[in-house]
Amino acid sequence: MARKKQHNKDKEEATPASTSAAAAASGSAPTEEGGEAQPTAAVVAPEEPQPAPPEPHPPVEVAYCGDPSEADPFILILSCWPNQLHIHEFASYILYDVDLDILLYMVVVVGGHGKVSLRLARLLSPSHTVVSIIRDASQSSAIQETGATPLVISLEAATVQEFTNTFQGQDVVYFSAGAGGTGGEERTKAVDYDGAVKVYDAIEAVEGQKPRLILVSGVDVRNPDIIPAHYTEADKQVSQRVRGHIATWFKWKYEGDKNLVARNTFKWTILRPGGLTDAPGTGKAAIGRTSITQTVTRDDVAQVLALLLDREDAAGLAIDLAGGDTPLEEGLDAMIRKGETDFFG
Secondary structure, eight states, rough: OOOOOOOOOOOOOOOOHHHHHHHHHHTEEETTTTOOOOEOOOOOOOOOOOOOOOOOOOOOOOOOOSOGGGTTTOOHHHHTTTTTTTTEEETTTEEEEESSSSSSSSEEEETTTTTHHHHHHHHHHSEEEEEEESOOOOGGHHHHHTTTEEEEETTSSOHHHHHHHHHHHHEEEEEEEOOTOHHHHHHIIIIIIIIHHHHHHHHHOOSSSSOOOEEEEOOSSSTTOOTTOOOOHHHHHHHHHHHHHHHHHHHHHHHHHHHTTOSSOOOOEEEEEEEOOOOOOOOOEESOOOSSSSEEEEHHHHHHHHHHHOOGGGGOOOEEEEEEEEEEEHHHHHHHEEETTOOOO
């Protein structure tokens, strides 16, 4: 939350008591309608106690987000209007206009049941509206446990228009779907390439302001004929070994990333984590052009994805992420300031 502005307007209206006091002070008394005011002895009306000035309104905390008609009295409610947020205090019928640069993002996570996606939803849901797209309704309870809202849409079977309808009015779309190397080349292509391109096309078809895309890819996804100059011999050996095991995944991930890099109708960022582990997050990593030999925790990947929510200045960058010793926010900030993409196409 960057800043708040609060506007309270108190209007004073004349009351019968104040009218009587004014008349008494002038030496006349009010009569029935049509009568004349008769002189009378001056009467000093007792001074009415003045109400104490209102206490400063406490810092606003969002207690409920939704339909105001469903709210109980004395509950602060955040009206969910993108870029125009209001706080209503129904107990006193006072409207506080709150100008918030950053408070609420409307977020969609494609591939919402993945291990990284579930971690990401837990990080974002307390402060933002998160819809997690899943392929099977049986996964809904896991999504709800994160605080996100499940939405069943098949990445393989749904149309571009269905995704466009889902993305309309959203601020950020995360794409973290993948076949996971199962199902052979046909399914890998259907999810990691065709599914990704479908999401790109759907974002392009959104009317008005288009959501940003934050895509989860993988370190070393590149043109196989280009070996990055910063690779050490150890990096080259790891690259050769891993690419030999999951060549199909690298092939279609690269084609999907290459398709995205060529687009300029919406803002996008690619996060390229290395080998993933389920170990507890360290809050540290190596970000940018670094060795690909070190694994990184899913906790830390999710944390960097969450940090990217506020980093529109990362648009157009592909960002490598591996195990390391630099605090995540510090490393991400340095990489973005440097402005050097890690995609070699």
